Amino acid sequence: MAHANSDKLNKETMNEIEHGPPEYVKLVSADGFTFIVEKNAAVISQTLKNMLSNPAQLIESEQNEIYFRGITARILEHVCRYMYYNARYKDASTEIPEFVLEPELAYEVFMAADFLKV
Amino acid sequence: MSSRRGGQKQSAKKSSRKTSPTETQNNNTWERLAQAIREIHKKNASVLSFEELYRNAYNMVLHKNGEKLYSGVKDVITQHLEEVALKEVAPAFPVSETSIVSRRAASGGNGGNFLKVLKRVWEDHTTCMMMIRDILMYMDRVYAKSAKVALVYDLGLELFCNTIVRSPQLPIQTHLLNVLLQQIRLERENEIIDRSAVKAAMNMLLELTDSTNHESVYAIDFEGKFLETSEDFYNLEGQNLVAKCDAPEYMKKVENRLTEEEQRIRHYLSVTTEPKIRAIVEKQMISKHLKTVIEMENSGLIPMLTNEKMDDLARMYKLFFRVDTGHEEMKSAISTHIRALGKIINEKVTSGATSLGGGEGGSNTSSANDKQTGTAVAIRWVQEVLDLKDKFDKVLSQALNNDKAFQTSFIEAFGSFINDNSKSPEFISLFIDENLKKGLKGKTEDEVDSVLDKTITLFRFINEKDVFERYYKQHLAKRLLFQRSVSDDAERGMIAKLKIECGYQFTTKLEGMFNDMRISADTMSDFREYPDKLGIARPKLDLNVTVLTSTFWPMNLSASPRCNFPAEITKACDTFQRFYLERHSGRRLTWQSNMGTADIRATFKHKKHEINVSTYQMVILLMFNDLPERDSLSYEQIKGESDIPEADLKRNLQSLACAKYRILTKEPKSKDINVNDQFFFNNDFVAPLQRIKIQTVASKVETEGERKDTREKVEEARKHQIEAAVVRIMKDRKTMEHNNLIAEVVKQLSSRFNPYPGMIKKRIEALIDRDYLERAPGDR
Numbered sequence: 001m002a003h004a005n006s007d008k009l010n011k012e013t014m015n016e017i018e019h020g021p022p023e024y025v026k027l028v029s030a031d032g033f034t035f036i037v038e039k040n041a042a043v044i045s046q047t048l049k050n051m052l053s054n055p056a057q058l059i060e061s062e063q064n065e066i067y068f069r070g071i072t073a074r075i076l077e078h079v080c081r082y083m084y085y086n087a088r089y090k091d092a093s094t095e096i097p098e099f100v101l102e103p104e105l106a107y108e109v110f111m112a113a114d115f116l117k118v
Numbered sequence: 119m120s121s122r123r124g125g126q127k128q129s130a131k132k133s134s135r136k137t138s139p140t141e142t143q144n145n146n147t148w149e150r151l152a153q154a155i156r157e158i159h160k161k162n163a164s165v166l167s168f169e170e171l172y173r174n175a176y177n178m179v180l181h182k183n184g185e186k187l188y189s190g191v192k193d194v195i196t197q198h199l200e201e202v203a204l205k206e207v208a209p210a211f212p213v214s215e216t217s218i219v220s221r222r223a224a225s226g227g228n229g230g231n232f233l234k235v236l237k238r239v240w241e242d243h244t245t246c247m248m249m250i251r252d253i254l255m256y257m258d259r260v261y262a263k264s265a266k267v268a269l270v271y272d273l274g275l276e277l278f279c280n281t282i283v284r285s286p287q288l289p290i291q292t293h294l295l296n297v298l299l300q301q302i303r304l305e306r307e308n309e310i311i312d313r314s315a316v317k318a319a320m321n322m323l324l325e326l327t328d329s330t331n332h333e334s335v336y337a338i339d340f341e342g343k344f345l346e347t348s349e350d351f352y353n354l355e356g357q358n359l360v361a362k363c364d365a366p367e368y369m370k371k372v373e374n375r376l377t378e379e380e381q382r383i384r385h386y387l388s389v390t391t392e393p394k395i396r397a398i399v400e401k402q403m404i405s406k407h408l409k410t411v412i413e414m415e416n417s418g419l420i421p422m423l424t425n426e427k428m429d430d431l432a433r434m435y436k437l438f439f440r441v442d443t444g445h446e447e448m449k450s451a452i453s454t455h456i457r458a459l460g461k462i463i464n465e466k467v468t469s470g471a472t473s474l475g476g477g478e479g480g481s482n483t484s485s486a487n488d489k490q491t492g493t494a495v496a497i498r499w500v501q502e503v504l505d506l507k508d509k510f511d512k513v514l515s516q517a518l519n520n521d522k523a524f525q526t527s528f529i530e531a532f533g534s535f536i537n538d539n540s541k542s543p544e545f546i547s548l549f550i551d552e553n554l555k556k557g558l559k560g561k562t563e564d565e566v567d568s569v570l571d572k573t574i575t576l577f578r579f580i581n582e583k584d585v586f587e588r589y590y591k592q593h594l595a596k597r598l599l600f601q602r603s604v605s606d607d608a609e610r611g612m613i614a615k616l617k618i619e620c621g622y623q624f625t626t627k628l629e630g631m632f633n634d635m636r637i638s639a640d641t642m643s644d645f646r647e648y649p650d651k652l653g654i655a656r657p658k659l660d661l662n663v664t665v666l667t668s669t670f671w672p673m674n675l676s677a678s679p680r681c682n683f684p685a686e687i688t689k690a691c692d693t694f695q696r697f698y699l700e701r702h703s704g705r706r707l708t709w710q711s712n713m714g715t716a717d718i719r720a721t722f723k724h725k726k727h728e729i730n731v732s733t734y735q736m737v738i739l740l741m742f743n744d745l746p747e748r749d750s751l752s753y754e755q756i757k758g759e760s761d762i763p764e765a766d767l768k769r770n771l772q773s774l775a776c777a778k779y780r781i782l783t784k785e786p787k788s789k790d791i792n793v794n795d796q797f798f799f800n801n802d803f804v805a806p807l808q809r810i811k812i813q814t815v816a817s818k819v820e821t822e823g824e825r826k827d828t829r830e831k832v833e834e835a836r837k838h839q840i841e842a843a844v845v846r847i848m849k850d851r852k853t854m855e856h857n858n859l860i861a862e863v864v865k866q867l868s869s870r871f872n873p874y875p876g877m878i879k880k881r882i883e884a885l886i887d888r889d890y891l892e893r894a895p896g897d898r
Contacts, residue, residue, distance in 0.1 A: 050252035051168040066169055115176060117255065 025052060026065040027080065033073035035080045041087035045079075046117035071112050078109045079116065144183050147174045151187070152194050154253070158246050159198045168253065176256045184261030188270075191254065195247075195274055199281040202239055208288050210235035229297035233315040236294065239282065240322045247274035279326040279335060294319065295340060299347050302382070306351060317386035324388055336388055344387075345394055352402035360407045364417035366430040369437055372403045396440075405441045412451050419451050423513065431517035449524055453531040456510065460535025463502045467495055467539065493548060499539070500549035504572050507532065533579040543586035546576050551593040554609060555602045566608050574615045582871045583620060584839070585832050587627075590616075591672040594628060598635055599664060599713045620869060630670035638664040641698070648697045661690040665698065665707070681711035681733070682761045684740050711737075720781070722803045729781065730811040734762050734770040739781065742799040750785065750796040771797070779803070779810050840873055840881040845890060853894055856882070 023039035025048075043049040051066060068076060082099060089096045101109060154171050178187045210232045251258065251271040258269045268276060284291050298319060301311045323336035355375070359368050376399055383392045411434075412419045422430045438444025510528050518524045536542045553569050580586055597603040610632070617625040642662055683691065695707055714733035718740075719726060731739065737760050741751060757767055768791045775782040776789055781803055785796040843863045848854065854862075860878050867873050885891045 047172060047255065050255060051172070067167070068169060070173055115173075115256075117259070 024064070027076060028065060028067045029071055029073040029076040030069050031072050033076070035073075035076055037080050037083060038087070041083040044083060044086050044090075048116060070115065075105065075108050075112050078105060079112055082109075082113075144178060144181065144186070147178055148183075148186065148190055150174060151178075151253075152190060155191065155194050155250060156198070158249050161242075171253045172256065175254050179257050179261050184257060184265065187254070187257055188261060188265070188267060188273075191250065191270060192273060192277065195250075195277050196281055199243070199277055202243075203282045203285050203288055203290065206239055207235060207282060207290055211289075211293050229300055230312045230315055232293065232297050233301075233312070233319050236322070237315055237318040240278070240318065243274065243278050247271050250274065275326055279328070283323070283326060283335060284339075291339065295343055298340065299343060302344070303347070303351065305382070306378070313385055320386050320388070334388075337390070341388075341391055341394070344391070345398060348395055349398050349402060352399055353406075356403045356407055359403075360410050365411050365414040365419070365422070366417060366427065366433070368407075368411055368414075369430065369433045372399075372437060373433065375399055375403060400440045404437055404444060408438065408441070408444060408447050412447055419448065420455050423452065423455060423509075426509070426512070428513070428516045431513060432519075435518050435521070445521075445523065449527045452510075452513075452524070453527045456506070456528060456531035457535050459506055460503070460532065461538070463499060463506070464535060464539045466502075467499045467541070467545075493552065496541070496545040496548040497552055499542075499545050500573070500576065503532075503536065503576060507572070507575060529579070533581070536576065536579040537581045542576075543580050543582055544589045546573060546580065547586055547589035547593050549573060550590070550612060551597065554597060554605075554612065566605070567611065570608070570612050570615060574619060577616070577619060582832075583624070584835060584870045585828075587624060587870075588672065588828060588832055588835070591627065591631070594631060595671055595713075598631060600715060624870075627670045630667055634666050634670060635664065638666075641665060641701075645694060645697055649693065659686060659690055661687075661694055663694050663698075666710070668708075681709075681737060682759065683711070683737065723801045724804055725808075727803070727805060727807075728809045729779075730809065731774075732770060732812070734760070734766055735774055735812060737762065738767075738770060738774065742782075745799065748798065750798045753791070753793050753795045753797070756797065771795075773812055777812070779805060779812055781812070836871060836873065836877070837881060839867060839870070840878055841885055841890075843867055844878070844882055844885060848891060 024036050025039050025042050027035040027037055027042070029035070039052065043052065048066070052064070071079070078101065085099050151171060151174050154166050157166060175187065178184065248271065251269070251274075254270050258271075261267075262269050267273070282290060283294065298316060301316050305311050305313075320336065320340075323340055324334050326335040327333065328335060328338050352375070359371055363371060376396065379395050379399055380392070383389060383395065387395075415421075419431075419434065421427075422434070434448065435445075438448050510532075514520055514525060514528065539545070550570070550573055553566075553573075577583075577586065594609070597609070603609050613625050613628050613632075616628070645661075645663070691709060698707060699705065711733050715730060716733055716736035717728060717730050718736055719728055720739070729739075738756060741756065741759060745751065753771075756762075756771070757764070760767070762770070771782070771784075771791045774780070775784045775791070775797060780800055783798045783800045784791075785798070840863060843866045844859065847859060847862050847866070856879075859882070860875050863878050864873055864875070882891065886893065
């Protein structure tokens, strides 16, 4: 058991060595809430990816902070949840649980998704 | 989601308060975007917020102002590029053409500078465009698709192409192309250029596409000019090198040029150009000078072959493979060379043979020496042909990649000169004879095999295989009867090989000969017990008879040579004849006295010797038995008493009286036998060995008369074969057109010889005369 554990640990550390420590980005909603999201998960949004990796180093990529003046915390939360959901299951071979979304929010979340190109 | 909500509010406002505030808002948004793009162009991007710009673009598109955004962006970029063209690219123009030619090295650097500027401008532009693309991603996704216009990045490329590379105001395009071509030219002249700058420019040209036909600017503007200048360059280069270098050097240079061009392609040109430039080099450097290189004196194809320059040959093979007629030319040149060499070999033989023929024609008493050289000529001929074959086999395997086409043409060439020599079947058979007789002594089985294999390859070349068969039969008969054959296995091996080459039919008779030998051995062991059974006195001599089936053996029955045997021998022969006919009734035995040998014991003054002689020689020697010592027999006497044919008699007397062992002496002494000679028994004969063998002259190159004879026999045999073939075919087909019949006959017989149509026609007529065939009714 101990052996297996150390093995797992090794794997994680290896992962870290290979990819560097996980980077985080700050996403700030229009109403001032801050979400801190792992960068790997965030870049499934083409828009976010462009913002963070633009060759000319715009403000966002320098500070690793993005202010969304068009998205409220309620929606952004769902977006973040979806990012992690996607990061977790995109390569999964097991059955993928449904992404739960309250119907009354769906429209706005979809708008945000369109904006972010998720 | 304030933006959405705002949008809702706006649309609510729109419906109630007209559009003007929305428009001003839109104008504001656009102004900010345009400003941002200008900042990006100034490389001031870090003050901008991506989110804000993105959101602005998003809003504009969302509010159906995509078109305005798109054209606005286009204008801003165009403006920027025009400025760049004027301020950055134009000052870097290289100095004018004329001075470039005069100061090449300097202008090279100048051109390089121009390229660098262009490269920088291009890189800046692409970076900016990437940024702009990212910011306007929403426009690309939503507006550009639905409006069916180019994505913003492609738009940027197009603008770059039209405003900078193909600038209508400034001669950028001409300069660019000139500089590029010049750089390549410099590199071809072994100068070092900045490949990365050239590569960048090439990549730029490759990435830019012409808006009308969607081909890259590279393909449209550059490639054609490049190929044109290359053609000129290599045309000149080819002419220069051909005049300056010898063939191997020239080929090396061409090879280098080819690899250079290939590398150039790999390093900074488009792969699509590769086949085109290769074709140019091949055409200008190889096709055009093909003949010249092949025929170069002292270094062309022929000297390479003579000196066995395998590397050069292989290079030539590889290079010439690139062009259509290359291998054709090479092949025909080599073939001609082979034919020429073969002709030389053939001529050596005929010159040797004519000197020989002169001796024979004169007195019809050719000396053993002449005969020897005759055989030597034959063997030398075969050996030389074999050497030549070996050499070209080596060339084929080492330099020509065992190319089948070359092989065929080689075989044709060999075939043609071998068949030019009408004696080749005889020579080859003689060669085999010589090898099976003596040559194989002390050789291992493998060596034997390889010698025979080689000979078979020559045999394959012969058209007149039936002539060969006849000679082979004659030689084999002599080997078997005189027990000259070194190894039975080798003989059988040879026959097996012939069988593989020509089939069962070809070798049945040869195998029959072997069979006869075996049966005769059995018969003889029975015969030895025969006198005891019958109670007859044993004859005073051992008789060993080989019974030959007349159809298998090449002896002529009707002309079986006469010879009067001494009484004792005649008696022994009769006994055997009785014995044999008792066992096989209805057969006829004819004695072939010219084919036998005898061991006789002779008592000389000093010593007794056992002498191995031919039957004729025995008959001659036995005559001296009854003679008082010191008495002589004249030529006429011997001839009259023995009845031996004159030619044979002379030959045998010669070997008894004039060769190494002189059992007889003759008066007057000379090398040749004359009609007036007197012969004495040489009582003083001394020899170091107890057993001696009198060499009879046998199995040598034929005299002219014999050759004619053989020829006639072969012709006769061919007649039968043609008739047989005609009958065979007609039995099968019943009716056939004359020409088809002839073609079929030729096809069937071509493995043995090439019949002339005229000959076939005659045979068909003969068959019609004899009622084997008839003309179809209503025909002629």
